[in-house]
Amino acid sequence: MMFPQLSDPTGNDSCLDLSTVCNRSANEDALELPTFSTAAKIRVIITFTLCAVSAVCNLMVLWAASNGGKRKSHVRILIMNLTVADLLVTFIVMPVDAVWNITVQWQAGDFTCRLLMFMKLVAMYSCAFVTVVISLDRQSAILNPLGISEAKQKSKVMLTVAWTMSVVLSLPQMFIFHNVTITVPENFTQCTTRGSFDQRWQETLYNMFTFVCLFLLPLIIMIFCYTRILIEISSRMARTNLRSRDVHLRRSHNNIPKARMRTLKMSIVIVTSFIVCWTPYYLLGLWYWLFPEEMEETVSHSLTHMLFIFGLFNACLDPITYGLFTIHLHQGLKRCQQTSSAHVELENNTCLMQMTCQSPQQHAASGGYNTQSEGLKDHKAKNASGSIVLVSKI
CATH class of the missing domain: 1.10.287 (Helix Hairpins)
Incomplete structure (x- = not known):
C-alpha cells in the first residue's frame, strides 16, 4: 500500500517486494525468506492491544454521538465520520497487519489480497480526508461566522467528496496487488505489487502519487486552514483591544464564542495528532522510494515497526480528544x-x-x-x- 512494511509487514522485507535484493540474493544462492522475528512478535502484541483500545474508545464515541439527540449538529456529524474512519483502521488495517506478521506469507487467496489492500487504503485515505474536512469546516466557522446555517449542508457535501475520493483513489490497489508464488527455496506466496509495473520508476511514481494524496496535500491544506484561522483570531484580538474592554470581557478571550473556540481547539488537537503520528512513517516511506538501497543499509526493521505502530496510535488519540473537548461520555453514563x-x-x-x-x-x-x-x-x-x-x- 505504501512502502513494503505496509504491503508486506513481515519485518524482513520479502524479496517479492524488493526485487533488487531478491535478484542479488538469488545470484548468490543465498535467498532468505522472511520469518516471524522478535520485532514482528512485539509489533503483533502492540497492534492487537491498540486494536482493542481503539475499538472500545471509538465505539463509545460513536454511541455517544449517535445518541446525542434527534437533531445532530454538523460538528457531531463530522466527529461521527472521523470515528467511522478510525474504526476502519481499527478493524481492517490493524488486524490485517497483525495476522500477516504472524503468517509471514499471504494465505488468504488472490481476491482477498486485492480486496483488503483496497480497503486498507480506503481506511487511510478516509482518515486523512475527513481530517481535512474538519479543518475546512473550522476555517469557515471562524472566517464566516454568519454562515452557520449553511455549514451543515457544506459539511455534508465535503464529506461525500471525501469518502468518494477515498474509494476512487484506492481502486488501483485492486489491480496492482495480487498473489505471487515462488518455489525456490520453497513454496512461498505473498500479496505484492511485483510484476504490475514494467519499470521501477513507474511503481515509484505511483507511490509518490499516493504519498501526495494521502499525506502531503492534506498536510498543506490543514496548515493553510489553521494559518488563516490564526491570522483571523489575531486580527480580531487586535480590533477588540482597540474597542471597549467591557465588550472584550463579555466574550471569550479572542472575541469568539466559547463553544466555537472549544471546537476549534479540538480540531487543532486532532490535526496535530494526525501529523505527529504519521509524519515519521511517511517520511521513511519517501526515503525508501527515492533511495531504497541506502535506506535498507541505514534503517533497522525494528524502527519501521515502531514508526508504523506510532502511526496507528492516532486512531486511539482521536476518541480521547472527542471526550475531552466535545462529547462528554460521562453524560451517556449518567x-x-x-x-x-x-x-x-x-x-x-x-x-x-x-x-x-x-x-x-x-x-x-x-x-x-x-x-x-x-x-x-x-x-x-x-x-x-x-x-x-x-x-x-x-
Missing part, C-alpha cells in the same frame, strides 16, 4: 444511571402498591386501615425519596 434509577423507583412503587392493596384485608378487623394506609403513604413517599437519594449517591 443517562444509563438515570434509566437504572427509574427502573428501581418503578419497582419500589409497584411493591408499595401491592402492599396497599393487601392492607384492607389484613387490617379491616382491627379498624386500623386508615391509619395504616396513611402510614403506608408516608412510607411510600419516604422510600421513593430514599431511592432517589441512594441513586444520586451512586
Whole structure:
C-alpha cells in the first residue's frame, strides 16, 4: 500500500517486494525468506492491544454521538465520520497487519489480497480526508461566522467528496496487488505489487502519487486552514483591544464564542495528532522510494515497526480528544444511571402498591386501615425519596 512494511509487514522485507535484493540474493544462492522475528512478535502484541483500545474508545464515541439527540449538529456529524474512519483502521488495517506478521506469507487467496489492500487504503485515505474536512469546516466557522446555517449542508457535501475520493483513489490497489508464488527455496506466496509495473520508476511514481494524496496535500491544506484561522483570531484580538474592554470581557478571550473556540481547539488537537503520528512513517516511506538501497543499509526493521505502530496510535488519540473537548461520555453514563434509577423507583412503587392493596384485608378487623394506609403513604413517599437519594449517591 505504501512502502513494503505496509504491503508486506513481515519485518524482513520479502524479496517479492524488493526485487533488487531478491535478484542479488538469488545470484548468490543465498535467498532468505522472511520469518516471524522478535520485532514482528512485539509489533503483533502492540497492534492487537491498540486494536482493542481503539475499538472500545471509538465505539463509545460513536454511541455517544449517535445518541446525542434527534437533531445532530454538523460538528457531531463530522466527529461521527472521523470515528467511522478510525474504526476502519481499527478493524481492517490493524488486524490485517497483525495476522500477516504472524503468517509471514499471504494465505488468504488472490481476491482477498486485492480486496483488503483496497480497503486498507480506503481506511487511510478516509482518515486523512475527513481530517481535512474538519479543518475546512473550522476555517469557515471562524472566517464566516454568519454562515452557520449553511455549514451543515457544506459539511455534508465535503464529506461525500471525501469518502468518494477515498474509494476512487484506492481502486488501483485492486489491480496492482495480487498473489505471487515462488518455489525456490520453497513454496512461498505473498500479496505484492511485483510484476504490475514494467519499470521501477513507474511503481515509484505511483507511490509518490499516493504519498501526495494521502499525506502531503492534506498536510498543506490543514496548515493553510489553521494559518488563516490564526491570522483571523489575531486580527480580531487586535480590533477588540482597540474597542471597549467591557465588550472584550463579555466574550471569550479572542472575541469568539466559547463553544466555537472549544471546537476549534479540538480540531487543532486532532490535526496535530494526525501529523505527529504519521509524519515519521511517511517520511521513511519517501526515503525508501527515492533511495531504497541506502535506506535498507541505514534503517533497522525494528524502527519501521515502531514508526508504523506510532502511526496507528492516532486512531486511539482521536476518541480521547472527542471526550475531552466535545462529547462528554460521562453524560451517556449518567443517562444509563438515570434509566437504572427509574427502573428501581418503578419497582419500589409497584411493591408499595401491592402492599396497599393487601392492607384492607389484613387490617379491616382491627379498624386500623386508615391509619395504616396513611402510614403506608408516608412510607411510600419516604422510600421513593430514599431511592432517589441512594441513586444520586451512586
